[in-house]
Amino acid sequence: MSSSPDHHYHAGTVPSEAERSRAYAEAYAAAQPDAGHRVVAVDLEASEADWNFVPGITTRAWSFNGTVPGPTIEATVGDVVEVRLTNKLREPTVIHWHGLRIPAAMDGTGMVQRPVGPGETFTYRFRLPDAGTFWYHSHFNETVQLERGLYGALVVRSADDPVFDADRTLVLDDVELEDDGQVKPPGWWIESHDGREGSIRLLNGMQEPQITMAAGQIERWRIVNASSARYVLLSIGGRAFNIIGTDGGLIGSPVSTQQMLLAPADRGDIAVGPFTEGETVRIESLPLDRGSFKRHKKPELFGTVHVSAAAPSVAQLPERLREIKPLVTGSVTPNREVRLGFSLGLKHGVEFNINREQHHHADPVRVGELQVWDISNRSPVHHPFHLHGFFFQVLEVNGEPPAFLSWEDTANVPAFGRIRIAWMPDDRPGEWMYHCHILEHHAAGMMAHFDVIP
Numbered sequence: 001m002s003s004s005p006d007h008h009y010h011a012g013t014v015p016s017e018a019e020r021s022r023a024y025a026e027a028y029a030a031a032q033p034d035a036g037h038r039v040v041a042v043d044l045e046a047s048e049a050d051w052n053f054v055p056g057i058t059t060r061a062w063s064f065n066g067t068v069p070g071p072t073i074e075a076t077v078g079d080v081v082e083v084r085l086t087n088k089l090r091e092p093t094v095i096h097w098h099g100l101r102i103p104a105a106m107d108g109t110g111m112v113q114r115p116v117g118p119g120e121t122f123t124y125r126f127r128l129p130d131a132g133t134f135w136y137h138s139h140f141n142e143t144v145q146l147e148r149g150l151y152g153a154l155v156v157r158s159a160d161d162p163v164f165d166a167d168r169t170l171v172l173d174d175v176e177l178e179d180d181g182q183v184k185p186p187g188w189w190i191e192s193h194d195g196r197e198g199s200i201r202l203l204n205g206m207q208e209p210q211i212t213m214a215a216g217q218i219e220r221w222r223i224v225n226a227s228s229a230r231y232v233l234l235s236i237g238g239r240a241f242n243i244i245g246t247d248g249g250l251i252g253s254p255v256s257t258q259q260m261l262l263a264p265a266d267r268g269d270i271a272v273g274p275f276t277e278g279e280t281v282r283i284e285s286l287p288l289d290r291g292s293f294k295r296h297k298k299p300e301l302f303g304t305v306h307v308s309a310a311a312p313s314v315a316q317l318p319e320r321l322r323e324i325k326p327l328v329t330g331s332v333t334p335n336r337e338v339r340l341g342f343s344l345g346l347k348h349g350v351e352f353n354i355n356r357e358q359h360h361h362a363d364p365v366r367v368g369e370l371q372v373w374d375i376s377n378r379s380p381v382h383h384p385f386h387l388h389g390f391f392f393q394v395l396e397v398n399g400e401p402p403a404f405l406s407w408e409d410t411a412n413v414p415a416f417g418r419i420r421i422a423w424m425p426d427d428r429p430g431e432w433m434y435h436c437h438i439l440e441h442h443a444a445g446m447m448a449h450f451d452v453i454p
């Protein structure tokens, strides 16, 4: 078992067990549902389970509650989620709540809590502040634990959500199996450079399944890219669809497109349809050069939509979805440069770093002080930059403004490129982190931890 990357600290930055316990107890007590809202109680058991990623092949997966993905947690803004994690694995684990703006003590990393050991339980409790499509996943020994299946979706709805004929969650992933049907252990060199891209593509834990959708209807699809390293340039059979949301919920207005880039850990909410009875529509990823050794030359299938008999539609796609106020208008001076770099080394073959330091200890930020960060990529591969616990707005990609304004927690930094982001640390002091969400890069050091201070 390899240790979690979260465990590399500089002396003096580790909070004491008493400090951690106090922060946890405060966050637990503060998590109260809004008036008229409820506590959504969920038991999650991390354990080994037999699972058929591929029909006819039984794989010993690592799962939450026996399925891959784990159960989709569904709730409404203002609810409190209380998740009791029981660890039945033979190694520690923790659950990170990806994209949720919750207190640091509930972030689920080895930095803010002692990992949950075999046989132990730990209860996460937090209020849901935002509607959108989120996910949860192990944040310990990730190249093994996520790859084997320790992840699931978390959907937060709001009374203001637009109305569709159906609301589906599609979690994309891939896996590499050995001849005996078991998940291949992490590799070295090329895999450390590219990250693991399994040759078996999964939709909701199954290889290229078929789903059925009624003709004449428009559905909301919540897509989660749970892959270790695979970039998905999503295409729905080459048809036009509307992007309606990203990591941090709805965008301002629907954006009609034929493809959407979903880097590892990204989410995309799209309005799909209407289709005609009898059609077969491919859910696939188009070829994309992300600088990896392994190239994709053809579209790659995740699943197929079979269009059944027509059903009446009540879907209404409004012109305005919500108001997103820009954090920055006019020119601005960045107050941090985050440099994503690499070197060659013996441990992983390729080592990754931030500001020339593996597991970088970054400067603190102060509550209420606007952050404008330039994130530059000094390497020949794309990196998906993930900030824990806070949404940011992308101001520029390689000097150009993005196609639309959105709230993100993960954004692609192109090979040898640069993005500029802005975010506001609200009043949730504590220890946070940012890292590349290619799990092999994260494990090889492309991460930083920092304090949000009052």
Ligand SMILES: [Cu+2]
Residues within 6 Å of the ligand: 382, 383, 384, 436, 437, 438, 441, 442, 446
């Ligand atoms: Cu990376």
